[in-house]
Amino acid sequence: MDGxxxxxxxxxxxxxxxxxxxxxxxxxxxxxxxAAFYAGAEWLFTAPPFWIVIIAIAAAAWLAKGxxxxxxxxxxxxVIVSIGQWNNAMQTLALTLVAVLIAVIIAIPxxxxxxxxxxxxxxxxxxxxxxxxxxxxxxxxxxxFLFGVGVVPGMVATILFSVAPGVRLTELGIRGVDHEVVxxxxxxGATPRRxxxxxxxxLAMPTIMAGVNQVIMLSxxxxxxxxxxxxxxxxxxxxxxxxRTAIALGFEAGLAVVIIxxxxxxxxxxxxxxxxxxxxxxxxxxxIAPSEPAASAVRGAA
Amino acid sequence: MIDQPLIERPVLEAKNLxxxxxxxxxxAVRRLAAGQTRADVxxxxxxxxxxxxxxxxxxxxxxxxxxxxxxxxxxxxMLNGLVQPTAGEVLVRSASVTGASAPQLRAIRRxxxxxxxxxxxxxxxxxxxxxxxxxxxxxxxxxxxxxxxARVILDKVGLSDRAQAMPDELSGxxxxxxxxxxxxxxxxxxxxxxxxxxxxxxxxxxEMQEQLVELQQELGRTVIFITHDLNEAMFLxxxxxxxxxxxxxxxxxxxxxLTDPANDYVSQFVQDVDRARVLTAGAVMEPPHLxxxxxxxxxxxLRVLREHQASVVFAVENRRLMGVVTDRAVIRAVKAGxxxxxxxxxxxxxxxxxxxxxxxxxxxxxxxxVPLAVVDETRxxxxxxxxxxxxxxxxxxxxxTREMPTIQSPIDMVAQFTPLVDAAAGVPAGSSTADGGVx
Numbered sequence: 001m002d003g004x005x006x007x008x009x010x011x012x013x014x015x016x017x018x019x020x021x022x023x024x025x026x027x028x029x030x031x032x033x034x035a036a037f038y039a040g041a042e043w044l045f046t047a048p049p050f051w052i053v054i055i056a057i058a059a060a061a062w063l064a065k066g067x068x069x070x071x072x073x074x075x076x077x078x079v080i081v082s083i084g085q086w087n088n089a090m091q092t093l094a095l096t097l098v099a100v101l102i103a104v105i106i107a108i109p110x111x112x113x114x115x116x117x118x119x120x121x122x123x124x125x126x127x128x129x130x131x132x133x134x135x136x137x138x139x140x141x142x143x144x145f146l147f148g149v150g151v152v153p154g155m156v157a158t159i160l161f162s163v164a165p166g167v168r169l170t171e172l173g174i175r176g177v178d179h180e181v182v183x184x185x186x187x188x189g190a191t192p193r194r195x196x197x198x199x200x201x202x203l204a205m206p207t208i209m210a211g212v213n214q215v216i217m218l219s220x221x222x223x224x225x226x227x228x229x230x231x232x233x234x235x236x237x238x239x240x241x242x243x244r245t246a247i248a249l250g251f252e253a254g255l256a257v258v259i260i261x262x263x264x265x266x267x268x269x270x271x272x273x274x275x276x277x278x279x280x281x282x283x284x285x286x287x288i289a290p291s292e293p294a295a296s297a298v299r300g301a302a
Numbered sequence: 303m304i305d306q307p308l309i310e311r312p313v314l315e316a317k318n319l320x321x322x323x324x325x326x327x328x329x330a331v332r333r334l335a336a337g338q339t340r341a342d343v344x345x346x347x348x349x350x351x352x353x354x355x356x357x358x359x360x361x362x363x364x365x366x367x368x369x370x371x372x373x374x375x376x377x378x379x380m381l382n383g384l385v386q387p388t389a390g391e392v393l394v395r396s397a398s399v400t401g402a403s404a405p406q407l408r409a410i411r412r413x414x415x416x417x418x419x420x421x422x423x424x425x426x427x428x429x430x431x432x433x434x435x436x437x438x439x440x441x442x443x444x445x446x447x448x449x450x451x452a453r454v455i456l457d458k459v460g461l462s463d464r465a466q467a468m469p470d471e472l473s474g475x476x477x478x479x480x481x482x483x484x485x486x487x488x489x490x491x492x493x494x495x496x497x498x499x500x501x502x503x504x505x506x507x508x509e510m511q512e513q514l515v516e517l518q519q520e521l522g523r524t525v526i527f528i529t530h531d532l533n534e535a536m537f538l539x540x541x542x543x544x545x546x547x548x549x550x551x552x553x554x555x556x557x558x559x560l561t562d563p564a565n566d567y568v569s570q571f572v573q574d575v576d577r578a579r580v581l582t583a584g585a586v587m588e589p590p591h592l593x594x595x596x597x598x599x600x601x602x603x604l605r606v607l608r609e610h611q612a613s614v615v616f617a618v619e620n621r622r623l624m625g626v627v628t629d630r631a632v633i634r635a636v637k638a639g640x641x642x643x644x645x646x647x648x649x650x651x652x653x654x655x656x657x658x659x660x661x662x663x664x665x666x667x668x669x670x671x672v673p674l675a676v677v678d679e680t681r682x683x684x685x686x687x688x689x690x691x692x693x694x695x696x697x698x699x700x701x702x703t704r705e706m707p708t709i710q711s712p713i714d715m716v717a718q719f720t721p722l723v724d725a726a727a728g729v730p731a732g733s734s735t736a737d738g739g740v741x
Contacts, residue, residue: 184419189411199425
C-alpha cells in the first residue's frame with residue numbers, strides 16, 4: 001500500500017491555484033461586496049450606544065413573541081455588557097446576520113428548484129451532504145487562499161457551512177405541501193408561479209422557517225470558528241483564551257455566544273410560528289373591510 | 303356507448319382513453335388494444351385505465367363508479383389534463399384537452415372545467431370566502447366582484463354566515479361545501495367531483511347529495527361524479543359508468559344497471575343497492591290485465607273477475623282510469639239487478655305516476671289492498687303494481703315463482719363445512735358452528 005496513493009489533496013490544491021489565477025477578479029469582487037455588507041452591519045450594531053441596540057433587539061423580541069422574551073433578551077444583553085464582551089458580541093452578531101442573509105438568499109431559491117426538479121434534487125443532495133459533514137475548519141483553508149485573511153473568508157466559510165439545512169428544509173417543506181391542494185391550484189388553471197407564491201410557499205413556511213433557524217444557529221457556531229482566519233468578534237477572544245489557557249476570558253466569551261444564540265433562536269422561532277397567524281389575520285381584516293360599510297361607500301362613490 | 307340521440311354536441315367526450323404507468327406504456331396499450339388483459343401486460347406497466355370511451359351531455363350528472371384501484375380517479379384527472387392519457391383523446395366542448403399546451407390547458411381549466419376534491423383541498427391559510435373566490439382570483443376577476451360572486455354562491459350552499467371563518471374551524475361537511483362553492487363560483491359549466499362526499503359521514507353525505515342535485519337543477523351545470531358508493535351513484539346519476547380493473551364494464555341509466563346488469567360483476571354490485579331509491583314505478587309495473595271498460599257494465603266486470611280469480615278490477619274508459627270495482631260491490635250490484643258499472647266504481651283509487659320512486663310509493667301501497675295504478679298525465683292507465691310486485695322489486699327477486707339460482711356466499715359455505723371438518727378433527731360440532739356463523 002505504500003507505493004499507491006491517490007493524490008486528491010494535491011489535485012484540490014492545483015484546482016484552487018487555477019481558480020485563483022483565473023477567477024481572482026471575481027473573488028475580489030465578492031470580497032468587496034461581503035466586506036461592505038459586514039461593515040454596514042457592524043456599524044449598525046456598534047455605532048449607537050449599547051442601550052439603544054438593546055432596546056431595538058428587545059423590541060424585535062417583543063414583536064416575535066411577547067414581553068417575556070423582550071425582558072429576557074434585554075437582561076441577557078445587559079449581562080454581555082457587564083462582562084465587557086459587548087463589542088465582540090455585536091461584531092459576531094453582525095457577521096452572523098450578514099452570513100445568514102446571504103445563505104438564505106441562496107438556500108430558498110435552491111430549495112424551491114430542488115423541490116420542483118428531481119434532477120436538481122439528486123445533484124444538490126450530495127453537495128449538501130458534503131458541505132454539512134466536511135469538518136468546518138477545512139473550509140477556512142481555501143477561503144484564506146481565495147479571500148485573504150479577515151472577515152470575508154470567515155463569512156464565506158460560515159455561509160458554506162450553514163446553507164445546507166436551509167436548502168434541505170425548503171425542499172422538504174415544499175414537497176410536503178398537501179398534494180391535493182397543489183392539484184387544486186392546477187385544476188383551477190393557476191400558473192406554476194402562482195401556485196408557488198399562493199400555495200406552496202405559505203404552506204411550507206413553518207418548515208422553511210425551521211430551516212432558517214437552523215441556518216442561524218450553524219452560522220453562529222461557525223462565526224466563532226471563523227475567527228481563526230481573522231474574523232472579528234467573540235471567536236477572537238475564545239481562540240486567545242485557548243492558546244493562553246485563560247479560563248476566565250474563555251468562559252466569558254463563551255457565555256456571550258450562548259446568550260446571543262438563545263436570543264436569535266427564540267426570536268426566529270417566534271417569527272416562525274407567528275407567520276401563519278399574522279398572515280391570516282391580516283387577510284381576514286382585508287376581506288372584512290370591503291364587505292360591509294366600505295363596500296357600500298365604494299359603490300356610492302362609483 | 304351512445305344510447306340515446308343527443309340533441310346537441312356532447313359537452314365532454316372521452317375517446318378510447320388508456321393510461322398505463324410503468325416502463326413501457328405504449329407497448330402495453332398496443333397489447334391491451336389487441337385484447338390482452340390487465341394481468342397480461344404487468345411486465346410492461348400497470349394499466350390504470352383501459353379503452354374508456356363515453357360522452358357527457360349538457361346538464362347531466364354522469365357518475366363513474368368503481369372500487370378503489372378501478373381507475374376512476376385517473377379517468378377524472380385525464381378529463382382536465384391533470385393526468386395525460388397514454389393513448390386516446392378528451393374533448394371539452396370540442397377542444398382537445400389531450401393535445402393542449404400548458405397555457406391552453408390552463409385556459410380550458412379556467413373557462414370550462416372546475417373540480418371538487420375528496421379531501422377538500424382548501425387553502426388552509428385563507429378564509430372561507432377567499433377560498434370560494436380563489437378560482438375567480440386565478441381568472442383575474444377584480445377583488446370586489448369576485449368576493450361578491452363568492453358570497454352569492456356561499457349563500458346558496460348555506461355558508462354565508464361562515465364567510466370569514468378559516469377552513470380548520472369548519473366541520474368536514476362545511477369544508478366540502480366550501481370546496482363545492484369554490485368550484486361553482488368558478489362559473490365553469492363542467493364540474494368534476496372526485497369522491498367528493500366519500501370523506502363525509504353518512505348523514506352529511508346524504509344531505510350533500512341532495513344539495514348537489516338541487517344546485518345542479520338550479521344552475522344547470524354538467525357534473526361528472528366519481529364514487530365507490532353505488533347508492534350514491536344511483537341517487538345522483540343520470541347515467542352511470544361502472545368500472546372494473548380499468549375498464550368501463552357498463553354504461554347506462556341507474557335503472558338499466560339495476561334491472562339489466564351487463565355481467566356478474568355488476569349484478570353482484572347492485573345486490574346491496576337501496577333499490578327503493580332508484581327504481582321508479584314505471585320500471586317495475588306490470589301490464590294492466592285486470593281492466594274492464596265501463597261500457598261493459600257490471601256483467602263485464604264480473605266476467606273479468608271470474609276469469610282472473612281476482613278481487614278487484616280497474617274500470618277504464620278509452621283507456622283512462624275511472625276507478626276500481628271490488629268483487630263485493632259487483633256481487634251486490636248483480637243481486638240488486640244493477641247494470642251500470644259507473645254506480646259502483648270507487649274513484650278514490652290511489653294512483654302513482656311512472657317517475658315516482660318506489661321509496662315514495664311504498665307507504666301508499668301498504669295502505670291499500672288494491673294494486674297501485676300507474677297512470678300518465680292524461681290519467682291513462684299504463685300499468686299496475688300489485689303489492690307482491692313491489693315487494694319483489696325491493697327484494698330483488700322475480701315476482702313470478704320459478705327456480706331461483708342460489709348464490710352461495712363464502713360465509714354460508716364456511717358455516718356448512720365447518721361441522722364436517724371439525725368432526726374429522728374430533729371437535730364437538732355444536733361449538734364451532736356458532737363460531738362459523740358469526741364469522
